[in-house]
Amino acid sequence: MSETYTDSGGTSLAEKAAALDAVDELGKVRAQFVLDDTVYLDGNSLGALPRSVPGRIEDVVRRQWGSLRIRSWDESGWWTAPERIGDRIAPLVGAAPGQIVVGDSTSVNVFKAVVGAVRLAGGGADGGALGGTRDEILVDATTFPTDGYIAASAARLTGCTLRPVAPEEVPDALGGRTAAVLLNHVDYRTGRLHDLPALTAAIREAGAVSVWDLCHSAGALPVGLDEHGVDLAVGCTYKYLNGGPGSPAYLYVRRDHQARFDSPLPGWNSHADPFGMTPDHVPADGALRGRVGTPDILSMLALEAALEVWDDVSIEAVRRKSLALTDFFLECVAEYVPAGALESVTPGAQGERGSQVALRCGDAGGVMRRLIERGVIGDFREPDILRFGFTPLYVGFGDVERAAGVLGGLF
Amino acid sequence: MSETYTDSGGTSLAEKAAALDAVDELGKVRAQFVLDDTVYLDGNSLGALPRSVPGRIEDVVRRQWGSLRIRSWDESGWWTAPERIGDRIAPLVGAAPGQIVVGDSTSVNVFKAVVGAVRLAGGGADGGALGGTRDEILVDATTFPTDGYIAASAARLTGCTLRPVAPEEVPDALGGRTAAVLLNHVDYRTGRLHDLPALTAAIREAGAVSVWDLCHSAGALPVGLDEHGVDLAVGCTYKYLNGGPGSPAYLYVRRDHQARFDSPLPGWNSHADPFGMTPDHVPADGALRGRVGTPDILSMLALEAALEVWDDVSIEAVRRKSLALTDFFLECVAEYVPAGALESVTPGAQGERGSQVALRCGDAGGVMRRLIERGVIGDFREPDILRFGFTPLYVGFGDVERAAGVLGGLF
Numbered sequence: 084m085s086e087t088y089t090d091s092g093g094t095s096l097a098e099k100a101a102a103l104d105a106v107d108e109l110g111k112v113r114a115q116f117v118l119d120d121t122v123y124l125d126g127n128s129l130g131a132l133p134r135s136v137p138g139r140i141e142d143v144v145r146r147q148w149g150s151l152r153i154r155s156w157d158e159s160g161w162w163t164a165p166e167r168i169g170d171r172i173a174p175l176v177g178a179a180p181g182q183i184v185v186g187d188s189t190s191v192n193v194f195k196a197v198v199g200a201v202r203l204a205g206g207g208a209d210g211g212a213l214g215g216t217r218d219e220i221l222v223d224a225t226t227f228p229t230d231g232y233i234a235a236s237a238a239r240l241t242g243c244t245l246r247p248v249a250p251e252e253v254p255d256a257l258g259g260r261t262a263a264v265l266l267n268h269v270d271y272r273t274g275r276l277h278d279l280p281a282l283t284a285a286i287r288e289a290g291a292v293s294v295w296d297l298c299h300s301a302g303a304l305p306v307g308l309d310e311h312g313v314d315l316a317v318g319c320t321y322k323y324l325n326g327g328p329g330s331p332a333y334l335y336v337r338r339d340h341q342a343r344f345d346s347p348l349p350g351w352n353s354h355a356d357p358f359g360m361t362p363d364h365v366p367a368d369g370a371l372r373g374r375v376g377t378p379d380i381l382s383m384l385a386l387e388a389a390l391e392v393w394d395d396v397s398i399e400a401v402r403r404k405s406l407a408l409t410d411f412f413l414e415c416v417a418e419y420v421p422a423g424a425l426e427s428v429t430p431g432a433q434g435e436r437g438s439q440v441a442l443r444c445g446d447a448g449g450v451m452r453r454l455i456e457r458g459v460i461g462d463f464r465e466p467d468i469l470r471f472g473f474t475p476l477y478v479g480f481g482d483v484e485r486a487a488g489v490l491g492g493l494f
Numbered sequence: 495m496s497e498t499y500t501d502s503g504g505t506s507l508a509e510k511a512a513a514l515d516a517v518d519e520l521g522k523v524r525a526q527f528v529l530d531d532t533v534y535l536d537g538n539s540l541g542a543l544p545r546s547v548p549g550r551i552e553d554v555v556r557r558q559w560g561s562l563r564i565r566s567w568d569e570s571g572w573w574t575a576p577e578r579i580g581d582r583i584a585p586l587v588g589a590a591p592g593q594i595v596v597g598d599s600t601s602v603n604v605f606k607a608v609v610g611a612v613r614l615a616g617g618g619a620d621g622g623a624l625g626g627t628r629d630e631i632l633v634d635a636t637t638f639p640t641d642g643y644i645a646a647s648a649a650r651l652t653g654c655t656l657r658p659v660a661p662e663e664v665p666d667a668l669g670g671r672t673a674a675v676l677l678n679h680v681d682y683r684t685g686r687l688h689d690l691p692a693l694t695a696a697i698r699e700a701g702a703v704s705v706w707d708l709c710h711s712a713g714a715l716p717v718g719l720d721e722h723g724v725d726l727a728v729g730c731t732y733k734y735l736n737g738g739p740g741s742p743a744y745l746y747v748r749r750d751h752q753a754r755f756d757s758p759l760p761g762w763n764s765h766a767d768p769f770g771m772t773p774d775h776v777p778a779d780g781a782l783r784g785r786v787g788t789p790d791i792l793s794m795l796a797l798e799a800a801l802e803v804w805d806d807v808s809i810e811a812v813r814r815k816s817l818a819l820t821d822f823f824l825e826c827v828a829e830y831v832p833a834g835a836l837e838s839v840t841p842g843a844q845g846e847r848g849s850q851v852a853l854r855c856g857d858a859g860g861v862m863r864r865l866i867e868r869g870v871i872g873d874f875r876e877p878d879i880l881r882f883g884f885t886p887l888y889v890g891f892g893d894v895e896r897a898a899g900v901l902g903g904l905f
Binding site: 140155156231232272329349352 | 652740770
């Protein structure tokens with residue numbers, strides 16, 4: 084933990100919260116969001132509304148669409164938005180420019196990435212025709228379900244088999260048959276942070292291609308895609324990036340791989356000359372190769388406005404505060420909730436924790452409903468998990484203490 | 495042509511335009527759009543802004559997202575938007591409810607539909623394992639390029655070959671090997687309307703599965719999906735449906751096929767119990783099976799607001815006016831443009847025409863630029879096509895006469 088959030092000692096938790104808020108290096112960022120008197124700990128599902136968004140969207144609708152209309156594809160920068168906004172996300176996940184495009188849902192990007200990974204590895208039925216032998220895809224056995232569903236489809240279509248493996252068992256499961264490995268950086272239920280640098284290195288050593296899902300880490304902690312040699316990555320933008328409901332996801336293709344990246348969704352937006360309207364597909368250079376069809380401009384430009392909040396914020400500062408918030412929440416829960424009523428399924432070690440805390444209890448659905456009635460917004464995940472997300476940009480230590488107090492009052 | 499738009503005879507074209515506008519049964523709809531003093535004949539690329547949209551989007555951003563936040567997935571109907579808005583599009587394309595879902599781009603929906611069609615036909619590599627022999631996909635040789643690119647990817651992934659065929663030659667090309675046929679209802683360049691009823695019947699008789707791309711027909715003319723026995727269809731919503739830049743596309747799966755529709759993009763939104771978070775995918779019943787990931791709510795709800803303009807408008811009335819507008823435009827062009835300067839590549843017969851007119855000329859790019867400078871907005875398509883789209887909801891006969899006059903002045 085940084086100096087900023089160290090314990091001043093010997094005070095009540097409420098006093099401690101106030102002291103931590105007083106020295107919070109991100110405290111001023113909160114004013115850039117629309118908030119109310121609830122404690123919003125569901126930003127890991129849908130981020131709060133940044134104040135920069137409503138005015139931007141009004142301009143996009145009334146002026147860019149309503150007045151400029153078709154001219155906006157050039158004049159308002161609509162056409163180049165996927166790569167421009169990708170470059171804005173890039174520093175938050177440790178990527179140099181030119182490797183990320185925004186568009187489509189996370190599920191669709193998982194499909195591009197997993198099929199693309201099998202092809203990069205020379206695997207699957209296509210690879211077999213070329214003499215390749217890599218015909219297995221490993222997938223995080225604890226993955227958010229859509230990744231597993233889509234990976235199964237990718238396996239079926241590329242002639243591979245799919246094998247679910249717990250992330251920590253991936254090194255032992257890797258072998259000469261492994262084409263691609265799809266992992267979550269942070270587990271959506273438990274909040275566990277997986278060891279991206281070590282797992283990526285192991286996958287690379289085995290000659291396989293890594294695909295990381297950053298949905299629960301991007302915007303919450305440093306990812307270091309370039310530094311750690313990640314091959315492909317995807318993520319959503321409506322959680323810690325606050326892009327709005329269903330805002331478009333993104334795809335990272337490491338620069339070294341771009342010339343060989345072979346998308347299973349080669350729509351006209353990924354063509355080297357999209358308005359040439361030629362019958363054969365000639366893939367564009369670079370990250371553009373990950374584009375598919377016409378981008379959804381309203382959602383995409385809302386995201387672009389939302390990302391402005393990061394102009395003066397470093398992801399390292401966010402991580403410092405995130406760990407302090409989750410540490411403090413666990414401390415308050417231990418103080419306010421009767422022993423034995425709740426069990427944390429989130430790792431206690433900072434290095435194994437994302438920016439959420441998941442607590443297991445009986446009737447978790449009912450407990451969460453009562454929490455929400457009392458102004459503390461988290462969410463419930465089957466079968467017995469209370470999930471609390473901590474967005475350092477707008478959650479304070481006072482919020483955390485209040486949430487734990489309300490939770491304690493329910494037992 | 496209906497009684498409404500018959501020629502009163504013996505007057506100038508300007509007088510005729512005024513007379514036609516005076517009796518225009520859709521004239522009152524124009525006030526529901528944001529327009530200016532240009533003549534906007536590019537609604538076949540990006541529809542004009544309906545007045546219902548800005549206020550709705552402001553509410554979606556400020557109240558639904560900003561205030562209700564995560565609760566809006568239920569309370570604001572976000573979660574069910576894809577099928578609810580699909581049902582609103584359904585009557586415009588002749589579909590009973592429960593067969594259309596909105597979401598993703600047209601390209602992504604083409605992929606779902608073509609792979610799904612091959613599987614419905616028992617074709618491809620999967621089908622081969624089951625004893626099937628259908629291993630060919632036919633695609634419109636004059637298609638908008640993205641359909642061809644995506645169909646090629648679908649063919650590669652399902653172990654089929656792809657054969658481009660002119661739509662009129664499809665009946666002769668069909669055979670025992672044909673798994674699926676992907677056709678455009680209206681050609682994006684020439685504006686030619688293909689014979690959907692006859693071609694669909696021929697495809698069905700051959701035991702193959704039809705996929706129609708309705709991008710340039712939905713909202714411009716009756717499609718009759720149910721009546722004509724179309725198997726699968728896709729379309730965009732930002733042209734004649736005025737949904738806004740990059741608004742989500744849609745997928746139609748005929749009710750008879752839904753139980754066997756096997757999507758290559760089985761994301762968690764298509765699961766029978768999406769919040770059960772089970773590791774195996776169990777597809778939902780009905781149209782929901784065409785959903786993939788989290789829907790892009792801003793773009794989707796802008797589309798929903800835009801569709802309100804159809805509340806009191808029949809697609810038959812739109813078709814009547816559309817044909818009258820394109821007839822009148824060709825008449826005005828014949829009068830105002832020196833003979834031989836332009837050649838129409840749009841069929842003269844009403845039954846073979848969509849809602850656009852494409853004119854071929856030398857330096858078409860330069861001509862279109864000068865037209866736009868003079869307030870007449872169409873678009874240029876390589877190599878030599880001036881393309882003019884006529885949206886009957888907001889284009890009047892006076893607009894048409896003015897556009898032809900300005901065009902004539904350039905030669």
